[in-house]
Amino acid sequence: MKKPLKIFLSLTVLILLSFLITKIIFRINQKNEVAKNIKIIPEFSFQDINGVLFKNRNLKENAATIFLYFNTECEFCNSETEIIQKNIEKFENIKLIFISIEQPEKIKNFAQHYQLLKYDNIHFLCDKQASFGTKFDVTALPTILIYNSQKQLIEKIKGQVKIDYLLQKIK
Amino acid sequence: MKNLFLKYLIISLAFTLISEITNNLLNVNGLLRYFLSDYLTLKELNNYFEFQNKWHWLTYFFIPIIILLKTSIITLILYIGLFLSSKDLKYSNICCIVINAEFIFLLVPIIKTIWFLFFQTNYSLLDIQNFYPLSALNIVGYKNLESWFIYPFQILNLFELSYIIFLAFQIGKLTQTNTDYGLKIVRSSYIPVLFLWVATVMFFTLNYS
Numbered sequence: 001m002k003k004p005l006k007i008f009l010s011l012t013v014l015i016l017l018s019f020l021i022t023k024i025i026f027r028i029n030q031k032n033e034v035a036k037n038i039k040i041i042p043e044f045s046f047q048d049i050n051g052v053l054f055k056n057r058n059l060k061e062n063a064a065t066i067f068l069y070f071n072t073e074c075e076f077c078n079s080e081t082e083i084i085q086k087n088i089e090k091f092e093n094i095k096l097i098f099i100s101i102e103q104p105e106k107i108k109n110f111a112q113h114y115q116l117l118k119y120d121n122i123h124f125l126c127d128k129q130a131s132f133g134t135k136f137d138v139t140a141l142p143t144i145l146i147y148n149s150q151k152q153l154i155e156k157i158k159g160q161v162k163i164d165y166l167l168q169k170i171k
Numbered sequence: 172m173k174n175l176f177l178k179y180l181i182i183s184l185a186f187t188l189i190s191e192i193t194n195n196l197l198n199v200n201g202l203l204r205y206f207l208s209d210y211l212t213l214k215e216l217n218n219y220f221e222f223q224n225k226w227h228w229l230t231y232f233f234i235p236i237i238i239l240l241k242t243s244i245i246t247l248i249l250y251i252g253l254f255l256s257s258k259d260l261k262y263s264n265i266c267c268i269v270i271n272a273e274f275i276f277l278l279v280p281i282i283k284t285i286w287f288l289f290f291q292t293n294y295s296l297l298d299i300q301n302f303y304p305l306s307a308l309n310i311v312g313y314k315n316l317e318s319w320f321i322y323p324f325q326i327l328n329l330f331e332l333s334y335i336i337f338l339a340f341q342i343g344k345l346t347q348t349n350t351d352y353g354l355k356i357v358r359s360s361y362i363p364v365l366f367l368w369v370a371t372v373m374f375f376t377l378n379y380s
Contacts, residue, residue: 006255013363020370027377028319079215139379165209 034137041065041151042135046125049104049111054097054125059151063121064170065095067145069138072102072110076160077142085114087163091121094170099125099132146170175263178270179242182277183235189280190234197287202296242269245361249342252360258346268341275334279304305329319376323369335361 045055059065068084070077081098084091098116100107104126111117111124132138136145140158146169148154154169194200200220207216246266253260282304287294301313301321306328313321338361339353346352 002255020374161210
């Protein structure tokens with residue numbers, strides 16, 4: 001009776017361990033691959049809240065770009081957006097791209113609430129297929145990706161951050 | 172049984188007390204405030220600390236619960252290991268030796284506090300969070316390491332080794348055999364599950380970091 005139990009338990013541990021190790025190796029490789037791909041802004045294409053396609057070529061030449069992955073119901077995302085709105089003049093020469101997996105209507109209401117629709121350098125995009133998260137390895141809300149004017153990644157920040165910190169990174 | 176409960180109470184109190192003393196001596200709250208000041212506004216910071224102060228008493232329950240869970244699971248693993256080796260021992264007897272061995276880990280926060288108070292006096296919140304005395308992490312350093320590798324390097328430490336040897340010694344005594352036999356039990360029960368645990372922590376850190 002004890003021998004089969006011994007074999008069963010040993011096999012269970014072994015199978016679980018092998019499964020986890022395989023998954024860990026796969027995920028590490030995937031993370032490394034993404035980290036390599038996002039060093040420079042990768043090719044992307046998302047619809048904005050008016051249904052118009054927004055691609056790499058819509059980014060401003062020689063200007064820094066900030067991607068803010070958010071959700072309208074996330075408290076920290078709202079807080080970050082509010083801080084940006086209060087300091088909007090400091091972002092004059094920066095392309096600010098807000099992106100969310102939510103419906104365009106919901107994103108539009110959010111943008112209207114913070115009065116951010118009137119600025120040319122601010123865009124609100126819909127990630128309908130949730131591909132931004134996979135492409136940029138985003139696992140938290142909000143996540144901020146800061147790219148310099150050469151389109152090189154400066155920092156990927158998880159969570160909320162103060163404006164001074166954000167602007168200091170772009171300088 | 173009474174003895175077992177008393178030991179559990181002592182170790183829970185000791186861990187809670189040492190953790191409070193460490194936090195105060197190393198000014199962890201001040202370091203946390205400084206760290207968060209890059210991310211939160213003054214109002215948000217104050218709200219955060221207000222919330223933290225309000226619910227701080229919950230941490231006094233948190234430590235005993237963690238110890239209870241940890242010792243119960245390790246006891247169960249050793250119990251199964253011993254049962255499969257045809258040694259039927261009482262669960263409470265095994266639990267007693269697991270709690271005895273747990274006292275070894277009391278040295279970790281003590282050494283950590285001494286280290287930052289007298290040796291590395293210039294430290295940050297991340298230094299405190301990632302420091303584990305006498306571990307492999309101290310050799311490689313956490314700064315050049317990806318977040319998911321930190322835990323396995325922390326686990327490779329002399330306290331864990333002493334814990335395993337002390338468990339083995341006590342099992343040897345309890346089964347009226349020797350430490351070698353105890354090591355055999357620990358090697359076939361506790362160590363594989365420890366590997367499984369480390370792999371699980373790594374897996375979750377990788378997916379949520």
